[in-house]
Amino acid sequence: MDWLFTPIAPHALEQLEAWIGDTFFVLAFAFLAVELLVYALRRRFSGALAADVVTNYLTLGAFMVITYVALGGVYLTGFVALEPLGWLDIPVNAATVVICVVLADLAYYWEHRFAHRVGLAWATHSVHHSSPFFNISVAYRFGPLDGLLPFAFHAPLVLLGFDPVVVFFSEMFVQVVQTALHTELIRRLPAPIEAIFNTPSHHRVHHGSNRAYLDTNYGGIFIVWDRLFGTFAPEEEPVVYGLTKPLEAGNPVWAFLHGYVRLARRALAMPRLRDGVRALFSAPGWAPTPTQES
Amino acid sequence: MTTQPPILLPLTLTAALFTGGAVLASWAQPLDAAPMASSDPDGTESPEGAASDDATGTPGIVPSEAAAASPDAPRSSEGRAPAPAPPAGLTVHLDGVQDRGGKLVVIVFADEAAFAAYDVDRAVAYEEVAAKAGRTTLRMPWLRAGSFAVSVWHDANGNRALDMKGEWPTEGYGTSGRVGKWDTPAWSAAAVPPGEVAVRVHYP
Numbered sequence: 001m002d003w004l005f006t007p008i009a010p011h012a013l014e015q016l017e018a019w020i021g022d023t024f025f026v027l028a029f030a031f032l033a034v035e036l037l038v039y040a041l042r043r044r045f046s047g048a049l050a051a052d053v054v055t056n057y058l059t060l061g062a063f064m065v066i067t068y069v070a071l072g073g074v075y076l077t078g079f080v081a082l083e084p085l086g087w088l089d090i091p092v093n094a095a096t097v098v099i100c101v102v103l104a105d106l107a108y109y110w111e112h113r114f115a116h117r118v119g120l121a122w123a124t125h126s127v128h129h130s131s132p133f134f135n136i137s138v139a140y141r142f143g144p145l146d147g148l149l150p151f152a153f154h155a156p157l158v159l160l161g162f163d164p165v166v167v168f169f170s171e172m173f174v175q176v177v178q179t180a181l182h183t184e185l186i187r188r189l190p191a192p193i194e195a196i197f198n199t200p201s202h203h204r205v206h207h208g209s210n211r212a213y214l215d216t217n218y219g220g221i222f223i224v225w226d227r228l229f230g231t232f233a234p235e236e237e238p239v240v241y242g243l244t245k246p247l248e249a250g251n252p253v254w255a256f257l258h259g260y261v262r263l264a265r266r267a268l269a270m271p272r273l274r275d276g277v278r279a280l281f282s283a284p285g286w287a288p289t290p291t292q293e294s
Numbered sequence: 295m296t297t298q299p300p301i302l303l304p305l306t307l308t309a310a311l312f313t314g315g316a317v318l319a320s321w322a323q324p325l326d327a328a329p330m331a332s333s334d335p336d337g338t339e340s341p342e343g344a345a346s347d348d349a350t351g352t353p354g355i356v357p358s359e360a361a362a363a364s365p366d367a368p369r370s371s372e373g374r375a376p377a378p379a380p381p382a383g384l385t386v387h388l389d390g391v392q393d394r395g396g397k398l399v400v401i402v403f404a405d406e407a408a409f410a411a412y413d414v415d416r417a418v419a420y421e422e423v424a425a426k427a428g429r430t431t432l433r434m435p436w437l438r439a440g441s442f443a444v445s446v447w448h449d450a451n452g453n454r455a456l457d458m459k460g461e462w463p464t465e466g467y468g469t470s471g472r473v474g475k476w477d478t479p480a481w482s483a484a485a486v487p488p489g490e491v492a493v494r495v496h497y498p
Contacts, residue, residue, distance in 0.1 A: 004322075004430070005322055005323060006385070006433055007432065008431055008433050008435075009421055009432045009433050009434050010421075011419070011421055012433060012434060015436060030323075087316070088316055088319075089320065090316065090322075091321060091322060091323055092467075096319040096322050099316075099318060099319040099322070100317050100319065103311070103312055103315045103316070106308060107312075111303075125313040156312060159315065159318075160312060160316035161319075162316065162319070163322060175438065223328045228304070228307070229304040230304075245444075273305075
């Protein structure tokens, strides 16, 4: 068991992180090819699907430019600045990385729930949900400011004393596991796995616009958070993917920016200013009159 | 949408899990550090330099000089029984670090020319760790094949340079295979295979 507590050089963890991220990106392309082939064989392949795949990777490109140019610096300096404030001095080894991944998954749950229930955050996260399809390329569909929220929700881990490199690694790990769930090819996994872990089935539900599926299954690696906090829904009726109000046009620029435009329109349409401001911070379906459905 | 419990309860539970997990993680120390942990949980409040210098060794750990002095045993195989399988890659133990603050800069070379020229651009590893009194262990699992010479210096004042007075440093320094304070080991003496290597940090 010595290996569990042998210190790991942070540098090595950074290298492993980069390797996993890159390798997974390439494997995702291979998997996408298989998915598209299966759609073709089932006669479900269409021009709209092909265009959507292209849109997904275009949003990824735009997201990466924004994240690396503008947000990456904030992130790095932010975590490094917070590091000396850390309460505990947590060593870097396999055991603490595993613990941090579990806690980062919990942090992700709240980040994700926040992204769905607060207008300004939903405006960027809704890009990810705006695809009417569900394949692994959708996992790479990002909104402009999707890089901002993880900082706020994972900073507590740095403040508790985890090494920033370990927190980054854990975030990436949760993200990679999540990415792998974006597929229709895997129907159900064995019951014990479905009970504990987030699975393609659970995540299809999360992407559903069906009434029963809205605001459910926020988990990253574990679905237990949803069961614990009352946001779990099993896959029963067929999933209708996408937004309750689908995108008007399939063009990538609109897909990337629609969230903010729609939010601004909604806020400006409110007759009272304070309702407009409240709309920015409220759930997407929020309306001033309490009789309307949410 | 399923009915959601009041938000405060899950948030409290989350905060408790966060804190509990972090406390648990802070205990996950290597076994080597356990004897030190009895008096000093995180090793930050060690007594003054000289005392902690001698207090580093857990019983049975061969100091680097002894290990390096015997040419057959460049790797410090510690007298702990039963010996666990050595982890893959290079594991560097830095011994005798004094409590002077700042950082330890560890540079690993994999070829003689880079080592002789002290060409950091051609080093295979460059690590900075906060300097703590006693033993610090670094794992470099990516250094799996070849020979490695480890150089370390203690940048106590954080000026990113090894301060010198004439020909000799005024800050801590060390090299794998170094027999003593005044030794300047050649590649043949400094190079070690993957595994564990103990490097003593000398102070002027």
